Amino acid sequence: MGISSALAISRPPFLPSISCPLASPLRFKWLQQRTLLVSLRCWCGPSPKLNSDSETSDKSFSLGMSKSSWCAALGAVGFLETAYLTYLKLSNSEAFCAIGGGGCNDVLNSEYSYVFGVPLPLVGMVSYGLVTLLSVQQSGKNLIPGIGEIDVRFLLLGITTSMATASAYFLYLLGTKLPGTSCSYCLISVFISFSLLFITLKDYALEELQKFVGLQLAIAAIVVATLSNSYTITSPKLPGSSDMILEPYETEITEQSTTWTIALAKHLHSIGAKMYGAFWCSHCVEQKQMFGREAAKILDYIECFPEGVGKGRKMAQECTLTGLEGFPTWIIKGKVLSGQQNLQALADASEFVSQDSSYQLASKQNQS
Structure with missing residues (x-):
């Protein structure tokens, strides 16, 4: 059926007569438009349904979510x-x-x-x-x-x-x-x-x-x-088997402290300065030797491997949290000093001032 045929339908059976006094002109016009739409729908065939589930299916993944x-x-x-x-x-x-x-x-x-x-x-x-x-x-x-x-x-x-x-x-x-x-x-x-x-x-x-x-x-x-x-610095490289365990040990400090190094150690302790090290670290031992036996005991020294090194042994939590890059590491007034330091550098970083007469002698020893 063509469009002209559909439009040719002037009055379907259910339309009232124009002469009918009960049918207002407005209602007649509305019925004409409705008839036209019905006819066009018949000619064009059923209108395609909007697939409301298509968008849902695109977004759906599993269990409806x-x-x-x-x-x-x-x-x-x-x-x-x-x-x-x-x-x-x-x-x-x-x-x-x-x-x-x-x-x-x-x-x-x-x-x-x-x-x-x-x-x-x-x-x-x-x-x-x-x-x-x-x-x-x-x-x-x-x-x-x-x-x-x-x-x-x-x-x-x-x-x-x-x-x-x-x-x-x-x-x-x-x-x-x-x-x-x-x-x-x-x-x-x-x-x-x-x-x-x-x-x-x-x-x-x-x-x-x-x-x-x-x-x-x-x-x-x-x-x-x-x-x-x-994780490169979490533990040292041990020779031999990966299952090897190195038990902690203590190295004796043989050097004698001076009045100035003891005063420096007390000053570092008073301001909360900390030295992080490991028992197997030779530079840590040398750093303590620079202070001497008496002064080294005053320092706030943190051993990062108190349980030893090897399989099942871990670094101390305080050292891990600090994010150390090597040993020894000093933290003085928020400043991080990595590696072995001379005593004058530690004195400057901690703003240590002493009138002790042995100061000049200690400085010369540090520079040498």
Whole structure:
């Protein structure tokens, strides 16, 4: 049936006669328009239904939840877990570990629980928090003004790639550096990190992912290099087997202190200056020899390996938190002095002034 045929229908059976006194001109006009629409619909065929489920199916991922909802939920779980571990780390509390016994505490207190002096759970908490915030933003909540959908997708890809790489690296450390130690919190974090990466990748088409493979590999390489570099000074390289254990020992200080070195040591102690060292460090011993036997006992010396060095032995927590770059390391009035220092440099850094007559002699000895 053509359009002309449809328009030719002047009055369908259900239309009242024009002469009918009960039919107002306004109602007749409305009925004419309705008839025309019905006729056009018959000619054109049934109108296509708007597929209201199409948009839902595009966003739906699993169990009726969208990808952004899944990422937000997993990110929130990871945030709560790492927030709990951060609290334990900062308060020196024991972790509840139903599986693995004390393995969780061994991992939480190991030298690998810090990255450049920052507690690892704190880094994880910030990362999970960012993922949760960006996922909520992606779901349509404008929590961060000025960030579009493309920016959110790109940031999520970068962050989840970094988190999955870091999780894989720590899983490697758990199996090689801490063999036989189990940590349920670590495994949960690994699962969440890889799940977030998988969900994020599902948001990209294959052609898009091919463009970002190089970027993801670069991010993974940077993460591994950064983490590896942060652990280079956690323990010394011991000759022989990696299972070798070096028990702590004390080296005798044979030099005699002068009045000036004793006064300097007392001054350093009074202002809270600290010397961080290790029993196996020859430069630490030489630094103490410069002060002499009596003065060295006055110094606030922090032994960073009180339990020895080797398998299962860890650096003292105070040393790990400081983020040392070598031994000895002095911290004087907020200033960090790395390496062995001459006494005059320590006196200048601590603003030590003495009228003792042995000052000149001590200075000459230091310069020589």
